[in-house]
Amino acid sequence: MSLFNVFNISGSAMSAQSQRLNAVASNLANADSATSANGTAYKAKQVVFSAVPTKSPDASGVKVTKVIEDQSPPKIIYDPKHPLADEKGYVTMPNVNVTEEMVNMISASRAYQNNVETMNAVKTMLSKTLTIGQS
Amino acid sequence: MLNLRLSLVSVIGVKSIFFRVKKYTLQTNAIQRNQVLVKGYIVINKLDAALSLHQNVLRVRGQRQELIAANIANADTPNYKARDLDFGAVMKNAMSGVAQEGFNTSKTSTQHLDGAPSKVALTGGALFRPVMQGSVDGNTVDMDVERNQFADNAIRYEASLIMINGQLKSMLSAIQSQ
Numbered sequence: 001m002s003l004f005n006v007f008n009i010s011g012s013a014m015s016a017q018s019q020r021l022n023a024v025a026s027n028l029a030n031a032d033s034a035t036s037a038n039g040t041a042y043k044a045k046q047v048v049f050s051a052v053p054t055k056s057p058d059a060s061g062v063k064v065t066k067v068i069e070d071q072s073p074p075k076i077i078y079d080p081k082h083p084l085a086d087e088k089g090y091v092t093m094p095n096v097n098v099t100e101e102m103v104n105m106i107s108a109s110r111a112y113q114n115n116v117e118t119m120n121a122v123k124t125m126l127s128k129t130l131t132i133g134q135s
Numbered sequence: 136m137l138n139l140r141l142s143l144v145s146v147i148g149v150k151s152i153f154f155r156v157k158k159y160t161l162q163t164n165a166i167q168r169n170q171v172l173v174k175g176y177i178v179i180n181k182l183d184a185a186l187s188l189h190q191n192v193l194r195v196r197g198q199r200q201e202l203i204a205a206n207i208a209n210a211d212t213p214n215y216k217a218r219d220l221d222f223g224a225v226m227k228n229a230m231s232g233v234a235q236e237g238f239n240t241s242k243t244s245t246q247h248l249d250g251a252p253s254k255v256a257l258t259g260g261a262l263f264r265p266v267m268q269g270s271v272d273g274n275t276v277d278m279d280v281e282r283n284q285f286a287d288n289a290i291r292y293e294a295s296l297i298m299i300n301g302q303l304k305s306m307l308s309a310i311q312s313q
Contacts, residue, residue: 002194002201009201013208020211049212056198058261059205062212111210114278118204121289125200128296129193133303 003129005056006122010115012052012061017112019064020047024105031096034084042094044070044101070095185306189299191229195222196292202261203285206276214273217264219284225260 023045033042046068051060072095080089199220209215266275 002197006201006204009205009208017211049209051209051212051215054205056201058218059201060209060215061205062208107211114207114210114282118207118285121285122200122204125289125292128293132296132299 002056002059003122003126005054005059007119008054009059009061010119010122012063013115014112014119016047016049016062016064017108017115020049020108021105021112023047023067024101024108027096027101028098028105030094031098031101032093034082034091034093041074041092042096043074044072044094044096046070072097182306185302186299188230189295189302191226192295193292193299195220195225195229196288196295198225200285200288200292203281203288206264206281207278207285210274210276210278210281212274215276216274217276217281218261219264220260221262228260 027044030036030042036042047064048066048068049062050065052063054061074095075093076090077093078089079085079091082091085091199222202218202220206217206219264275264277264280267277267280269275
């Protein structure tokens with residue numbers, strides 16, 4: 001049944017998008033974390049999506065294959081009073097781009113909503129199919 | 136003694152006649168049942184033919200809905216190419232019975248009916264959507280197009296459902312008195 005497979009596809013997309021939202025939340029929360037567990041400034045995390053085949057060969061779902069660390073250079077700010085400042089008074093801050101993260105967040109939440117609507121539409125179609133010949 | 140033997144013979148004779156009669160009625164029952172089965176098969180075949188158009192439509196629409204849902208799901212996947220069915224071509228295939236993927240029914244009795252092969256190709260036939268506005272990550276999903284097609288396909292699916300319901304209703308009123 002192809003329509004039932006839509007639940008798998010949209011469900012996989014929803015979990016992938018929620019992982020992306022999770023990464024965004026982590027990045028925004030740590031936008032000012034000058035130090036982390038390994039002693040260096042926090043690095044922004046990004047998820048990588050990829051299409052995965054499902055039961056039907058042409059329609060594919062989504063999966064987060066890996067979470068990568070953003071390799072863009074860290075922000076260097078001048079703050080001599082900061083406890084982590086080097087001898088010249090510069091502090092290494094996380095490379096989180098707050099604007100980018102906000103855009104990412106909106107995109108993820110809209111994509112999530114799209115998939116919820118897809119699922120709902122298919123659910124209505126299936127329940128109408130179940131009542132064939134009953135009216 | 137003779138009387139007793141006579142009566143025994145007659146009893147056996149009557150019994151054998153009785154058995155023969157029973158055998159005969161059993162045979163006629165089987166023939167009648169076969170006729171009913173054959174008639175039922177014809178009726179079922181006609182019902183099947185009457186509903187086959189919309190059955191095929193529902194199947195292809197379902198398949199298409201799945202593809203569009205996959206496109207919506209992969210809206211943010213790099214290098215994903217949007218896919219869609221050529222509905223007309225797939226339906227033509229389905230109705231002409233070119234792509235046959237039959238049910239393989241196993242029969243444990245000679246009185247079982249043959250399963251009619253379904254005529255819709257369950258695989259293949261998906262094409263790539265032409266790119267309207269390419270994006271840097273190589274993804275070709277245009278959400279406006281996908282949402283549009285998704286709603287369109289859902290409505291057409293429901294139209295087929297309504298038509299099947301109508302057909303069933305008119306058939307019911309044909310077989311019911313008043």
